[in-house]
Amino acid sequence: AQRVTQPEKLLSVFKGAPVELKCNYSYSGSPELFWYVQYSRQRLQLLLRHISRESIKGFTADLNKGETSFHLKKPFAQEEDSAMYYCAPLISPNTGTASKLTFGTGTRLQVTL
Amino acid sequence: GAVVSQHPSWVICKSGTSVKIECRSLDFQATTMFWYRQFPKQSLMLMATSNEGSKATYEQGVEKDKFLINHASLTLSTLTVTSAHPEDSSFYICSAPLDSYEQYFGPGTRLTVT
Numbered sequence: 001a002q003r004v005t006q007p008e009k010l011l012s013v014f015k016g017a018p019v020e021l022k023c024n025y026s027y028s029g030s031p032e033l034f035w036y037v038q039y040s041r042q043r044l045q046l047l048l049r050h051i052s053r054e055s056i057k058g059f060t061a062d063l064n065k066g067e068t069s070f071h072l073k074k075p076f077a078q079e080e081d082s083a084m085y086y087c088a089p090l091i092s093p094n095t096g097t098a099s100k101l102t103f104g105t106g107t108r109l110q111v112t113l
Numbered sequence: 114g115a116v117v118s119q120h121p122s123w124v125i126c127k128s129g130t131s132v133k134i135e136c137r138s139l140d141f142q143a144t145t146m147f148w149y150r151q152f153p154k155q156s157l158m159l160m161a162t163s164n165e166g167s168k169a170t171y172e173q174g175v176e177k178d179k180f181l182i183n184h185a186s187l188t189l190s191t192l193t194v195t196s197a198h199p200e201d202s203s204f205y206i207c208s209a210p211l212d213s214y215e216q217y218f219g220p221g222t223r224l225t226v227t
Contacts (some may be wrong), residue, residue, distance in 0.1 A: 032214060044157070044206070044218040051214070086156065090214065100147060101208070101216060103157045 003027075004087050006104040013111055021072040021107045023061075023087030031089040033070045034101070035061055038084040045086070047072075057081070076099050077111045084108050115141050115211045119219035126197055126226055133193045134222045135161075136207030142187035143209035147216070148180075150203040163190040163207075197226040 004025045013019055025031065035047040048056045050063040050070060060074045070087060087104040116139040126132045136146055144165045149157040161182055162170040169182035174220050179201075181193040194201050208216040 034214075043220045044208075046215055049214055099210075099213070100159060100162060102159060103149075105156045 004102065004104040006085075006087055006107050007105045009105070010108045010110065013084070015079055015111055015113050016076050018057055019072075019074045019081070019109065019111075021076045021085050021087075021109065022068045023072065023104060025070065025089055027089055027091065028067070031091055032099075033061075033063055034088045034090065035059070035072050036086045036088055036103070037069075038086070040083070044086070046103050049064070077109075077112070079111050082109055082111045115139075115209075115217045117127060117209050117217045119205075119207055119222050120205060121222060123223045124225070126200055126224070128226055129196055130148040131193055131195045132197055132224060133191055134205055134207075136190045136192070136209070136219055138188045138209045139218075141209070141211055143190075143211075145210060146184065146187070146190040146191075147208045148182065148192050149206040149208070151206060151221070153204075157206060160192075163192075165190075194224065197224070199226045202226045206210065 033050045036044050037047045038044045042099055059074045061070055063070050084106050086106045088101045090099050090101055092099040118137045122133045124132055140146045146163040150160050152159045158170050160175045163182045163184040165184040171177045204221050204223050205213045206221040208218045210216045
């Protein structure tokens, strides 16, 4: 079955510690992959996408096709990173059909002092 | 940046009534919009794809007669929850793609059915 898995519901780290939010996918083909973030009482927003290979707010994510993973990493966690993080593949089902985002179950990152 | 709004932000309705939720792209046109549902402390579940000028495409298990979607213009999609019941209480979120990759999300509408 096609799906995306985020194994951790909650990840609690100390400020300054490294962070790794795991994401594994099992979609056929080569889906575009994204990380979205939802801060407290704010709307969902794009954090980064794998095709751009950029670093946003110190976060990076490498697509590993062999392991079908797209883990999100940051070397030093900050308090303001506390939020809900969703791994989301963009699925293009058929020609002429709009591509659509599906979301993993999400991981809540809690950064404490 | 692109902005998507939703109205209302919060609505309470009685069981058996219908409620309409609007989703607008404020500064860009969207031929496609998406509707999601989010239960407390859970992920977003895609309900349907709203298509301007044609019928909406529903995900498996979503009742199209229950959740009516109308994409009235290039900047407006509406979701009508018909004959609402308490189990329909949820957070409904819409999104609109600005380009092939990036989607912008509305702030969500909290529906409470009493």
